[in-house]
Amino acid sequence: MAYLDTYSGNWTAAEANHLLRRASFGCSQDTLTEALELGLTGTISKLFEAQPMPEPPLKYELDGTERDEVYDPEVNYGETWVNAAPYPILPTQQATNKAIRARNRSLYAWTFIQMQESGISIREKLTLFWHNHFVSVNTNPHREFYYINTLRENALGNFKELTKKITIDPNMLVYLSGNQNTNSAPNENYARELLELFTLGKGAAVGNGDYTNYTEDDIVAIAKILTGWRVKSLLDPDTLTPFFSNFNHSKGSKTLSHRFNNAVIEENGADEYKDLIDVIFQQEECSKFIIRQIYKWFVNSEITDDIEVNVITPLAKILRDNDYEIAPALKVILASDHFFESTFCMIKNPIDLMLSVTKSLLFDGPSTTIKEQYDYALVLYSACFDLNQDIFHHPDVAGWKAYYQAPLFYKSWVNSFLLPKRLDYCRIIVTGGDLVIDDITYTIPPLIPVLTIVSKIENATDPNVLIRSLSNLLFNYEVSEEQITSLKEFLIPGLPDFEWTVEYSEYLADSTNITLVVAVDKKLRNLLSIMVQMSEFQIM
Structure with a gap:
């Protein structure tokens, strides 16, 4: 298979x-x-x-x-x-x-x-x-x-077209100093991240300033290609519209390294950055790089040699065959045998x-x-x-x-500092309470409609059915009989199953009785607050 x-x-x-x-x-x-x-x-x-x-x-x-x-x-x-x-x-x-x-x-x-x-x-x-x-x-x-x-x-x-849009996005031009990139003082910030983080990845060093996918000379040349793009002051009503200053643009052709087959980017003014990105996306590694990022986001962080050959490479080909339209490759991986085996x-x-x-x-x-x-x-x-x-x-x-x-x-995402907070925040959403974040206290009411949730469960008068149904909603696998027994201690501590059957049945028969409503709500809220703190809820 x-x-x-x-x-x-x-x-x-x-x-x-x-x-x-x-x-x-x-x-x-x-x-x-x-x-x-x-x-x-x-x-x-x-x-x-x-x-x-x-x-x-x-x-x-x-x-x-x-x-x-x-x-x-x-x-x-x-x-x-x-x-x-x-x-x-x-x-x-x-x-x-x-x-x-x-x-x-x-x-x-x-x-x-x-x-x-x-x-x-x-x-x-x-x-x-x-x-x-x-x-x-x-x-x-x-x-x-x-x-x-x-x-x-x-x-x-389209990944390629999105890269072009982001390259001259005002937020990005400011963040990575693209608006300060001029012919008199080329700024290499965006040029470096464009290759290393956004499109190709660095690859292993194979020489002085020479990596698997690009060279330091490419960074210098690309910085010049990208010169001239500016962002107006926040006081200007057109601050959200980037503009090209030909005066600040490095003139003449720019030659990339052997990593790009010595491609020459001819002088092309405001469209020169598009020509550059087209050349970058001709590299097969570009498709593999973004597929690896997608794989880590949607499937698994571990990319073995086997996964590289049997998943990354064929998906990258689908991406290239569709001229970098992202959806076709994504649909294949999300519908695949491998995806449904990559659980927990x-x-x-x-x-x-x-x-x-x-x-x-x-x-x-x-x-x-x-x-x-x-x-x-x-x-x-x-x-x-x-x-x-x-x-x-x-x-x-x-x-x-x-x-x-x-x-x-x-x-x-989890360590001795973060894990207790994760568990506590999950609990508070169910039970209500005070969240203290950055010295600000947020008082949270009980947000979860526990009675409504349980009303959708058939035969919820049986605590075993109730817990199994809730676990199917919250977790991705069947809970064991031992776990059900343990969880019943948070619903009906120390009591036999029929105590829940009687109490919930009485509530169903008289759901306007405030005493019954409060008692059942409290028990269900207590059960769910434990379930959302279980390790099984922390993974997917």
């Missing part, structure tokens, strides 16, 4: 769960039911369906003039700030800074809302993948929004972990006011930030260590 043969085994809840958790964020009972009905082929098709772009982030904090309040009069509550001036001119610098930080918070919360509400779609998972691949850090929310929207618009599209080998990153709790346990966020919805999403963002996955602010240009740093890879 070939690694990339289409999976032909049984399509059960375990397989559907595995696919949905890896290719999207979490898996609810509703999405699981839909995937089971669609089958593997139908679920893959739905994951890759084109989606309309989401409405832009909104101003969700009310204006005020007190010390701790925000004053951003250019934007009304409930309207987007994206079309306002990127740098608001307010009476004081402090007020301006507060308004910008409020827009930052809105963007970060909005990004979590998109992931929370993504359903059976791979787009948001891919957007996060590209965000970790084309790392670009800034503090201006307008530039950040423009950048992340470019990734979202092109997430399922990935520790959930913090975002996957938090959304596994909320989506598996039917909490979509408050639906009352914009402020409550955004405040809730900001708590999820803050928790992930505290667990070392801070969107928009990677630790460095290489991205999160879990996807590149051997030998730990995914294990970098």
